[in-house]
Structures are given as C-alpha cells and as structure tokens.
Amino acid sequence: MFANNSNYNVRPILYYDDINPHSRAVLMILNMLDVDIELRAVEMIKGEHLKPAYAKINPALTVPTMVHKDLIITGNAIFSYVCENNDNEKANQLIALKCYKRHCCVLSRLFFESQVLHRIHGHLMTDLVRKTIYQTDVDYHQKKVEHAYDVMEAYLSDSQFMAGSVLTAADISFVACLGALDMMFPIDGDRKRWEKLNDWYRRMRSLSIQKINEFGIEKQRQIVEYFAKFQFKSDIKRFTTGLRESQIPGFPSRPDRCSVSIQTVSGAEPTLDILSIKNNI
Amino acid sequence: MFANNSNYNVRPILYYDDINPHSRAVLMILNMLDVDIELRAVEMIKGEHLKPAYAKINPALTVPTMVHKDLIITGNAIFSYVCENNDNEKANQLIALKCYKRHCCVLSRLFFESQVLHRIHGHLMTDLVRKTIYQTDVDYHQKKVEHAYDVMEAYLSDSQFMAGSVLTAADISFVACLGALDMMFPIDGDRKRWEKLNDWYRRMRSLSIQKINEFGIEKQRQIVEYFAKFQFKSDIKRFTTGLRESQIPGFPSRPDRCSVSIQTVSGAEPTLDILSIKNNI
Numbered sequence: 001m002f003a004n005n006s007n008y009n010v011r012p013i014l015y016y017d018d019i020n021p022h023s024r025a026v027l028m029i030l031n032m033l034d035v036d037i038e039l040r041a042v043e044m045i046k047g048e049h050l051k052p053a054y055a056k057i058n059p060a061l062t063v064p065t066m067v068h069k070d071l072i073i074t075g076n077a078i079f080s081y082v083c084e085n086n087d088n089e090k091a092n093q094l095i096a097l098k099c100y101k102r103h104c105c106v107l108s109r110l111f112f113e114s115q116v117l118h119r120i121h122g123h124l125m126t127d128l129v130r131k132t133i134y135q136t137d138v139d140y141h142q143k144k145v146e147h148a149y150d151v152m153e154a155y156l157s158d159s160q161f162m163a164g165s166v167l168t169a170a171d172i173s174f175v176a177c178l179g180a181l182d183m184m185f186p187i188d189g190d191r192k193r194w195e196k197l198n199d200w201y202r203r204m205r206s207l208s209i210q211k212i213n214e215f216g217i218e219k220q221r222q223i224v225e226y227f228a229k230f231q232f233k234s235d236i237k238r239f240t241t242g243l244r245e246s247q248i249p250g251f252p253s254r255p256d257r258c259s260v261s262i263q264t265v266s267g268a269e270p271t272l273d274i275l276s277i278k279n280n281i
Numbered sequence: 282m283f284a285n286n287s288n289y290n291v292r293p294i295l296y297y298d299d300i301n302p303h304s305r306a307v308l309m310i311l312n313m314l315d316v317d318i319e320l321r322a323v324e325m326i327k328g329e330h331l332k333p334a335y336a337k338i339n340p341a342l343t344v345p346t347m348v349h350k351d352l353i354i355t356g357n358a359i360f361s362y363v364c365e366n367n368d369n370e371k372a373n374q375l376i377a378l379k380c381y382k383r384h385c386c387v388l389s390r391l392f393f394e395s396q397v398l399h400r401i402h403g404h405l406m407t408d409l410v411r412k413t414i415y416q417t418d419v420d421y422h423q424k425k426v427e428h429a430y431d432v433m434e435a436y437l438s439d440s441q442f443m444a445g446s447v448l449t450a451a452d453i454s455f456v457a458c459l460g461a462l463d464m465m466f467p468i469d470g471d472r473k474r475w476e477k478l479n480d481w482y483r484r485m486r487s488l489s490i491q492k493i494n495e496f497g498i499e500k501q502r503q504i505v506e507y508f509a510k511f512q513f514k515s516d517i518k519r520f521t522t523g524l525r526e527s528q529i530p531g532f533p534s535r536p537d538r539c540s541v542s543i544q545t546v547s548g549a550e551p552t553l554d555i556l557s558i559k560n561n562i
Contacts, residue, residue: 046292060434062397073388074392104352105353111356115356150340151341
C-alpha cells in the first residue's frame with residue numbers, strides 16, 4: 001500500500017503491558033511476522049500509563065502505543081501499520097490487503113473489538129478490581145459478555161474464522177480479549193449456544209502464539225483475583241504456574257499508582273523469541 | 282487501493298439514526314463525497330436496532346451499518362470503505378490514502394474515537410436517559426469528558442486538524458461526538474484549557490456539513506432532555522427549532538421498544554441534498 005516507507009529500516013518501539021488484551025494481540029502479531037522491535041513495559045497496575053511521561057507519547061493514555069521514528073500509532077491501528085510495513089504473504093493475509101471484501105470485514109471486526117468487546121472487558125475488569133466481586137453486578141456483566149459471545153458466534157456462522165475462511169488480525173484481536181472474559185464466564189458453559197465459538201477457540205488455543213496470550217492472561221488473572229478477592233471458575237489448572245504464589249504477595253493492598261517511571265525492558269519477553277507460528281492455519 | 286471493485290456501480294444502503302454520532306459522521310462524509318446512497322432509518326429510541334431483522338444484518342447491533350451488495354461494513358470502518366470506493370482527491374484527503382504518516386494517524390484517531398470518545402459519550406447518554414439527571418453521577422462523567430477534551434487539545438498541539446494540517450475523517454468523527462458532549466459540558470467553559478479545541482470547533486462549525494450534525498444533535502438533545510428531565514446548559518438558542526415543541530409530546534413516557542420494523546426512508550434526509558462542502562478547508 002505504501003511502497004515508499006522511509007521508516008522501514010528503523011526499529012519500532014512498543015509500549016505495552018501484557019495484562020492488557022490489546023498489547024497481547026499486538027505481541028502475537030509481531031511474533032507471527034517476526035518483527036524486530038524494542039519492547040518497553042508500561043505497568044498499568046502501577047499507573048505508569050497515567051504518568052506525564054507516557055501522556056507525552058500518547059495523550060489518550062491507552063496501551064499499547066507504537067513509536068516508529070516520528071510516527072505514533074495507537075489502538076488497533078497498530079495491526080494495520082505492522083502488516084502494511086511487512087508486505088509479505090502472511091502480513092497480507094492478516095489484514096487482507098489483497099482481498100477487497102475481507103479487508104473491509106477485518107476492519108469492521110477490529111472496530112467492533114474496540115467499540116464493543118474491549119469496552120465490555122474493560123468495564124468488567126475495572127469493576128472487579130475497584131469494587132471486589134462482592135460489589136460487582138455480576139449479572140449485568142454476564143449479560144453483556146454473553147451478548148459478545150453471541151455476536152462472535154454469528155460472525156462464525158458461515159466461516160471458519162472471524163473475518164472469513166482464513167486467520168486474520170480480527171481473530172488475534174478477539175482471542176486476546178476472549179481469553180480474559182472466558183476466565184469469568186467460560187464459553188464451554190454452553191457448548192450448544194456457542195458451538196462454533198467453542199470450536200474456534202479450541203483451534204485458536206492450539207496455535208503456538210497462544211502461549212503469549214496465556215502468559216499475559218495468567219498475570220491478569222492473578223491481579224484481578226487478588227483485588228477482586230475471589231478465584232475465577234474457569235479451568236484453573238490451565239493457568240496454574242509457579243509464578244502465581246511468588247507474585248501475589250508482592251502486590252501491596254493498595255497499589256502505589258504513578259510511582260514508577262517507564263523503564264525499558266527490551267528483550268525481557270522470552271515468549272517472543274521462542275515461539276513460532278504453526279503453518280497449518 | 283482496490284482497483285477491481287465489482288461493487289462500485291451498485292448503490293450502497295446505510296442503516297442509520299442521526300441521534301447517533303457515528304451515523305452523523307458517516308452522513309457528513311457521504312455528503313462531502315456526494316455519494317449516491319439509499320438511506321434506511323433505524324430508530325434506536327424505539328429499539329429497532331435490537332430487533333432480529335437488524336441483528337441478521339449486523340449481529341453486534343451497532344448503528345450505522347452499510348450494506349453494499351454482499352458486503353456488510355460497520356463502525357468507523359465505513360469511513361475507510363466509502364473513501365476507498367471514491368478514489369478522488371477529496372476522498373484521498375479524508376482518509377489520507379496517499380500519505381503514509383497521516384493515514385496511520387487518521388486510523389489511530391478513528392480507533393481512539395471508537396475505544397474512548399464514543400464510550401464516554403455512550404455511557405453519559407445512557408445514564409442520563411435511564412437514570413435521569415438526578416441519579417446520574419455528573420461529576421464522574423464530567424471528569425471523563427474533560428479528559429477527552431484534554432486529549433483532543435493535545436492532538437491539536439502542533440497541527441490545525443486532529444490528524445495533521447488538513448481536514449480528515451478523524452475531524453468529522455470527533456465533531457459528531459463532541460457536538461453532543463458539548464451540550465452537557467461546553468468546551469467554551471474553559472477557553473484557556475481548551476484553547477485550540479475551541480478554535481478547531483469554531484472552524485468545524487463553520488462548515489456547511491455541520492448542519493447535518495446539528496440536525497441530529499437537536500434530535501438527540503430533545504430525547505435526552507425529555508428522559509433525563511432537565512435542560513442542557515449549552516447555547517440553547519443555537520439548537521432551538523420549530524421541531525422541538527412538536528416532537529417532544531410525541532414520545533411516550535416509556536418507549537415501546539422493539540415494536541417497529543425497519544422502514545426504508547430513502548430520500549427523507551433533506552439536509553443531504555441541499556448541502557455542499559465549502560472549498561476553503
């Protein structure tokens with residue numbers, strides 16, 4: 001699309017936090033496309049994204065943010081940017097640059113994720129962390145989440161993936177968010193109502209990049225359980241790692257917000273180096 | 282971008298409701314590009330977007346939805362679709378197809394609108410309509426809205442428009458939402474804090490397409506005031522029309538949700554025919 005990209009040979013920087021679904025989705029895409037990038041962690045639980053240093057980069061204070069030379073890209077626009085910058089077969093498939101219909105479909109799905117799915121996720125997680133499980137209107141949230149599951153089931157009604165017959169950025173974007181919602185409201189709780197969604201999620205979980213997702217979801221689960229004062233109903237065994245016990249005691253009862261500056265943790269994301277995308281999707 | 286578009290000569294259909302900012306923004310873009318389209322009204326206040334007939338078209342139940350032959354496009358993806366389908370100078374400017382940096386910037390802004398601005402707007406309006414002004418936490422909403430104003434002020438820190446030096450779809454998208462928020466929390470309430478935003482809004486309001494926006498905002502104001510049991514503080518004179526008195530008595534005290542089928546009102550949007558975009562932007 002943009003042949004004369006002067007930024008092509010400059011290493012981009014990604015400000016991210018893998019407790020955040022958008023960050024996980026971008027990390028998965030970067031891994032699939034084998035993009036060389038500098039990772040800078042922004043610990044949202046410590047309020048680092050609310051600090052003036054981060055606001056200067058991205059005044060909307062959303063995470064992740066990609067900085068590539070003098071360009072600043074935010075939100076799901078990062079998918080388009082990364083794919084257009086890596087003009088190969090895999091990138092073209094992910095954002096469907098060569099197929100008119102699927103490109104429009106992928107964009108529509110990414111805007112659904114931003115406008116609806118991410119909002120449902122954010123509202124639920126914020127309520128759990130701020131109000132604990134006891135003050136959260138779980139029925140309200142369940143209704144919203146189940147509506148989102150119904151929408152995704154409908155998207156799969158006549159195709160194998162969220163935006164057609166092949167895996168795209170829409171699938172990656174959805175699975176990052178769904179993985180967190182599924183902890184609270186497991187989609188296998190109603191295999192008939194969400195039959196295609198269950199099948200899609202099983203296929204998505206078989207991808208090697210899903211390890212990046214699960215690594216972040218596990219962190220997210222620890223944080224939410226700690227502040228919300230409860231344990232998720234979902235398949236705990238799937239997430240149980242040695243990390244859990246050692247990390248939880250580290251959280252103060254009230255996080256010291258905005259107390260830590262943004263630090264470079266380039267190269268500190270081992271999952272990015274050791275994973276490779278399976279070919280059979 | 283997509284030269285072989287077989288849908289080019291088929292008239293698209295837009296399901297819309299001009300009480301909804303996304304619909305207003307799309308109507309403004311369509312007017313600017315002089316696109317021939319069939320308009321179908323979806324009365325959200327009557328719950329028409331929640332009916333099975335609409336869910337078959339767009340299971341996410343969001344408004345607007347564009348249907349073009351066998352393509353269904355939703356959310357802010359409609360901007361990209363319409364502009365890419367009208368490959369002329371004005372369309373290229375709006376989505377910045379010929380300029381790498383501004384294209385990424387426009388997309389980032391459109392995702393900010395979906396993820397943050399539209400969410401803040403939706404939450405405020407839903408609370409006002411459902412809870413009335415007396416049960417709405419106005420301070421909470423004011424804080425959120427003012428943050429959005431701060432972000433937009435920052436976007437304008439070194440450029441005349443939201444995504445660079447010329448008007449783009451980002452400006453249209455933002456002004457549709459801002460027009461509604463400004464009723465409740467006028468940006469000229471603090472001309473120093475939002476100096477550039479006030480100047481941008483003044484320029485946006487001088488465009489002839491703003492009449493489409495104001496027509497919808499007026500409807501939105503009537504509905505919200507009626508259900509929220511109060512009058513907005515903003516410049517009421519600007520919005521006072523003969524319509525107001527005659528429409529308010531028409532609303533039942535509790536709207537009969539899902540009782541009306543989707544009806545074609547093609548050609549019933551007079552503002553679309555009589556307006557033309559000014560050249561001096």
